[in-house]
Amino acid sequence: MLDYPNTYYSATRRPANDHAPLRGTVAVDVCVIGGGLAGLSTAWELIRRGRSVALLEAQRIGWGASGRNGGFVLQGWSEGLRNIEARCGRDHARALFGLSVEGVEIVRDTIAGHSLPGCDPTTGKLSVTRYEAADQLQRHRDHMARTYGYDFTYIDRPTLRGLLKSDLYFQALRDPVGFHFHPLNYCLGLADLIADAGGRLFEGTAMIGMSRTDTSGPNGRWRVDTVDGSVLCHDVVMCGGGYGGPEFGRLHRAFLPIATYVVLTERLGERMADFVATTDAVGDDRRSSDYYRIVDGDRLLWGGRITTRYEQDEQRLAAMLRQDIGGVFPGLADVRIEKAWSGLMGYARHKMPHIAKVEDGLWSCSSFGGHGMNTAPIGGRVIAEAITGESDRIRFFAPYGLTWNGGIFGPPAAELVYTGLRLMDFWQESRSRRQGA
Template identity: 65%
Template sequence: MFSYIDNYYTATMRAAPVRPPLTGQVSVDVCIVGGGLAGLSTAWELVSRGKSVVLLEAARVAWGASGRNGGFVLQGWSEGLSAIEQRCGKDTAAALFKLSLEGVDSVRETITGHQLPGCAPSRGKLSVSRFDNADSLKRFSERMDRDFGFTLDYLDRATLRTLLNTERYHQGLRDTHGFHFHPLNYCLGLAELIEQKGGVIHEQCAMLEVASRAGRSQVSTAHGSVDCADVVYCCGGYGGPEFGKLHRAFLPIATYVVLTEPLGARLQQAVRTSEAVGDSRRASDYYRIVDGDRLLWGGHITTHNLQDEQRLAQLLTADILDVYPQLQGLKIDKAWSGLMGYARHKMPHIGPIGPGLWSCASFGGHGMNTAPAGGRVIAEAICGESDRYRLFDRYGLQWNGGPFGPPAAQLVYTGLKMMDRFQERHAGAGPR
């Protein structure tokens, strides 16, 4: 039996009912497999359109990465806009960027429109450079405004130092459209909204097999089955072989988060903003203040899931002190990990993968806006409203490399870290 792992979010989560597994046979319009943010968002979009929905979750609602992440809800995708533009063209890149903004807005509007408790949204995110990069950041800001109609405020070093008291950062860009929040409480609130609309959620209820019969799908579980017209896979990094070719198209990548002890007035010596922060490295540090005087800090990527809390605390404490040495002596209260689904092309798998079979998965660590956007696109397609899923036509189920995929991905990550260090050392970042 799965239970929520101990972390900051579970320690501050709203009450969540235990939902029983499926027993017997039911018939609905759509069966959704996976109860993270992608599955919940897809279910919400469908029940809001009048579809009958059953959602199957192998553990608990938002048990995986959806309830353990940094809590950043920001524009964009895991893949950069320039790479998207090169692959898909300017018009598709612009449409995908607009869709990413729609995902941010949908989360914000759901929180405010339904007064979801415990989500604690806080506006703004700073993207900071660990080397002198003023001209490039200004050009990027100008391009985002010119080509995508999106405003990013440039912050010079003096301004940035009033917000983040560290020698590590040189300049930054401020995104006032995005926000950060309590992702687990959002997912739990969304689950309740789905049930209020007539949707049914079963926990501790893994999908075992999907079979096609007479133009409909039969989804089997240990003690029941769902007869439906459409099935949507929303499996994330925890999906297994039962997801077939989708499972062969993403890698489970682990990332790590810690929560410091209450730091009191000491924190103001380092971080003087309520905005979230992420640095310019290819495998960046990301953090924000929670509870007024704690740092929730994430970083590191591995293809094997480290679960030694003491080791995680040591690793990320070293990262914190590298940026803010004035916090020497801080203690870590909680440390945890989570698996995200990551495609080789760094874009999610959104669209049809067979007759009556859909995918809304593989968000690559950028899912808090893109999963809700993907859920809306899939719901529109099932309901015959749009074919916006075609925006992802250039990003199919690319093979993940099988047994060679994880070591290859780890090698790439190691190379990226070396590139980051070289860039910082040779661009005025000072000695490490």
Template identity: 45%
Template sequence: MRYPDTYYFRTLAERRERPALKGRLAVDCAVVGGGFAGLFTARALARGGMRVAVLEAEAVGFGASGRNGGFVSDGFAAGDASIRRRVGAAHAAALQDLSAEGVEIMRALVAGGQVPGAAKVDGLLRLRRFDRGADLAAQAGPDLAYLDRAAIEKRLVSSRYRHGLEERLAFHLHPLNVLRGLAAEVERAGGVIHEASRVTGCDLGGPVKHLTTAEGRIEARAVVIATGGYSGGLVPALRRAMLPIATYVMASEPAPALLASAIRTPMGIGDDRRAGDYYRLVEGGARLLWGGRITTRAADVPGIVRQLRAEMTGAYPQLAGLKTEVAWSGLMSYARHRMPMVGRLGPGLWHCYGFGGHGLNTTAIGGTVLAEAMLGQSDRLALFAPFGLDWAGGAAGLMAAQGTYWALQVQDWWRERR
């Protein structure tokens, strides 16, 4: 199968392969990209009565959708304060409601055990590594509990964390199995999915669009580009608006007793540093998945793993002997404004990408509201209009993004030292 070697690939619940496109096919809409954004869009369009075909260059979930940390919670990568500055309080609140709706769409997808291997676990701890917690305590409510140091240490045998929040509506899951379950839903709704079908050419003008692959050709009245961090030059305006950012995850050997000496909660865990780490137990506590670090070009994975292990043992010295069994990287797509780019580029040409850093809820709602607009069901897509296709800066933008990340690491270090 056309996947990189990851923990998620090694634990696939089903391994059905989908055929490449061969010959000519006419549909109402062609979706380019078989990640969460493309498949949520395709599912909603197919349920709305459209004939839909998804073209995936590799295999569904090959990119960031099948390699990420697996955390599902509300919000956007840009953060609430940044969004409010750009669009105002009322508009920001409406976007926040959309993000929470995305969580519920993902929850409904895996409800009732209908997705094999979804491995859904409720709860997320957002932790702080320095001693200031009044603002966190003020956020407490029915679904958000404040945790002081004593409460944290009942869950985590670590002296690193001082304050935190327990997000009871958040959860974590096996993203690749869930995405393959979503692909099956697209097909049950009447859509078709072609893997190993990289789009090599296109004519996107006129009322009928044409997409060509190595062995096939599609005619469609509408095209959705949902290629994320693996976007090529198919639509230059979309590629210029996106920065491909690499992130990294490692999975441990099975060691349930050792892990129980450090982590005593099944909830996902992340710190609130601006350059933070995230981790969670999987397989009922048998293994640890730990993610973090970003680079703007593919870095040496073993070198990044050494950095991640240093963070892990800094928080949990008792895990020094825990072996890393597999590690991987993947490309996320970021805009300069760090918000999803969901909208219409021209007549019959739509886009749905830019979900880097907070994608499992935002792809769900992004694909949903895009399909609503295409079907004439709502105008909620307009909420994303202020976050357009700003030029990301090309090579200079990548350098600036890397410099910003390094600066955030320094700021995090200094804040904790103070």
């Protein structure tokens, strides 16, 4: 079992209980595979509905992307609403958007209702543009209010320049409902809630295979095998993310592992106000965007560089993202990077999560890459509702099933797409600067 990677979150994580690996055989109602936010959320929702649960995590609780991301909890999905409308229709898109907002409230309410320590939620997120987009943003604001009942605040260029001291930014929309927080501490808090309620959590316990032990009916029992034990259950929920392997079968063939990089700067002290004068989280409008926020009062936690290449060398990561920081804030071109890390997210080709019944008693709650801190919690709730017969809200995800990821051709094809999108960003920004001049 690996320890946590060297990140800001692991260095500032709350005290947490260790969970021993599985030894022998246990019998429960549901086996959840994966101890990230999706697995923890699913387990917690099931336990609240009276189901017994065993959760298997190959490493540590929150070890993967769930515990090392930007920490943004925001409405929406990785796929844009316009594309969801085109694929599913406006009423269907409204339902999916409503679920995404419910996911934000699940996290907020869980932190407040259970006084989870160390989560430090801070409200507000700025979505900034790096080209002239005043009319476009105001139309989007009006569309969201009229169609989805969600209110953004438009911020013009002079006001934005008072908040973010960069010549690259033009306008922004502010989300006054979304927030940012410490994702690893939230995962650890959920794990404690699950354990206190009788859930069985096993760290250092990789699933190596599963099979039906009784196929006589639609509720036949499953056997989930690990190196030193097994779980007998009525239902299995697969919640593996970007680190899932071939043992996940069809699910593994349906998502791509996509890398993102994050760094933590030195303390900036009073210099911080020369660059960032807001406690809101920030993300730009590009296809492969920068995203950042202030932590510890005077440090920047900065992420970006979405790619299929998984770079883990800390010095290279620090150099790359220092260059990005300096591009936005030239006065920070020589800022010292104290920590640098990377992580793998699971992305589906359609950019929506896989929330589905794969076959009788086998469920998927995965592929939340790029927008998981609200969508994984609502995914866990929807799956729990389906298993217990409480609702059929899982139907809203039917248009986004398990699609082939392209196999060995998937990563290079995705990298080619990302390269093209970055070129489009560069062209759009260059044109806006020329017109501004």
